[in-house]
Amino acid sequence: MIVFKDHDIKAIANYSETLESGDQIPAFEVLSPDRQSVPFVFNSPHSGRTYLSSFLQTSRLDNTQIRQSEDAFVDLLIKDAQQLGAPILKANFPRAYIDVNREAYELDPKMFEGALPKHINSRSLRVAGGLGTIARIVGEQREIYRTRIPAAEGLDRIEQVYKPYHSALRGLLDDVQEQFGLAVLVDCHSMPSANSSKHNDQKADFVIGDRFGTSCSSWLSSCTVGLLQNMGYHVALNRPYAGGYITENYGKPARGVHAIQVEINRSLYMDEHTHEPHSGFQDLRQDLMEFLSALVAMVSENFSKELLAAE
Template sequence: MIVSVPHAGRIYPPEILAATRVPREQLERLEDSWCDTIAARACEAGAVVVEALWARAVADCNRGEGQMAPGEVDASLHTQFSAPGRKERAGLGVIPTRLAGCGPLWRRPIDRAALHWRLESFHRPYHAALAEELAAARHRSGRAVLIDLHSMPPIPGGQPGHGAQIVVGDRFGTTAAAGLVDLVMEAARGLGVPAVRNQPYAGGHIVRTHGKPERGVHAIQIEIDRSLYLASDRLPDRARAARLADWFAHLAARLAAAGDDSLPLAAE
């Protein structure tokens, strides 16, 4: 049982603060605020937690290295990012470059040296750590489960999944066994809040890259509405955060003990 918490980092290296053209508070909008508090007790349940310490503004570990828009980088990198999607065009690629209401985040476009430093210092080590832990778990027992844990703002009206406070993503059945996802959905509904599957968040780069059910590695993304555990000052509400931490630890224990019907062994 491996838990990934890629967007909860709150450390801003000096190089990042020197390069930004906006106050740090704007960069903090990128964070999954205090999402790590939800995973705080997962280790007690036998899980290994891989947690980002550096902030998402350095690099987004839930984006692939090729996910940027040409207009967001130095001209020398344009050919490297030739097919941007909606999020990349909005400035939310592997290096976040823009946010609504504050415009460009950096004093100058991301050049080759800045991209290399960010990837080598943060993005690649994070994925290497995930891969290492998943391989170790699979070696020990023939299978591994990855939960990629995130938080989200309330889903706006008119958007798929509106009203849901937990979204469970498995890339529409491609990154985890169906019985395993059913177990997560059952646990989510046990909190007494609306839960949906794959809408509007089906799972990002982490579950897509590491989830290989045919090899015994199952990956599921969980998004949790921040209003379930944060107070109005965006700090954790102690009682509600503790309740979610207990819930997540119990879920981790159930997943770690999942029987063969939910979690098939890898093909050898």
């Protein structure tokens, strides 16, 4: 797994932990509770904000533009969730570097110099839109790279970051399922406020994704939506975000693994132009802790009756 060393790091958000001389940052981290006491795993795969200078040198974007694809600060919004007795897996690498919410080899051959494996998926809609495993664009169709990427470099990102990340996520879910008989994955993301009203008459504060009822039990989806609505938030289900590769790949209710995606409207907690948290950040953080606490309690009290019935 890649380790980001301090002399390689170009940009770390001010709202993150500071680096001391000689520090290293792993590509991702698991924040573990003192004791695993609930059948949950929380995941923040797109909030990484540690950029290698070597990566930024290949980009035509400045340090603010390239951050437009981040699910900014989501890991900080949910960091207290480990107090509930569940681990949090969080990326430190940025989504623009590699996107673990894709298949391993959703790659656009036109982006690379050199031969790629024959088993790549170059025809997916996500690749066509410039948002494959190694993205071509961020935000408003902004091209990331100045020139083509060496194929070996792209494949190295998959081997050194993507595969270890999924190995860690799979391991966490396997451990939870072995202990409790089932596992619940909450995949946490944020969305631009401009996208939050697509397919809806009103701007959504949250969009809950369950792959149209296939990645988790309907009871879990209903609980998630209902809890947030009861807190006064406007909540949409599956539109415009039904869940990505992680939700689809890991959510297997018939096998005892339930995965649900939570998309948070960025305008609730940050200025989308300056890319800085605003005064709503702490209030939302407290609300999320209240919401997740209630969700964990409901599942812990009822999972044998409700979730195991979905198997």
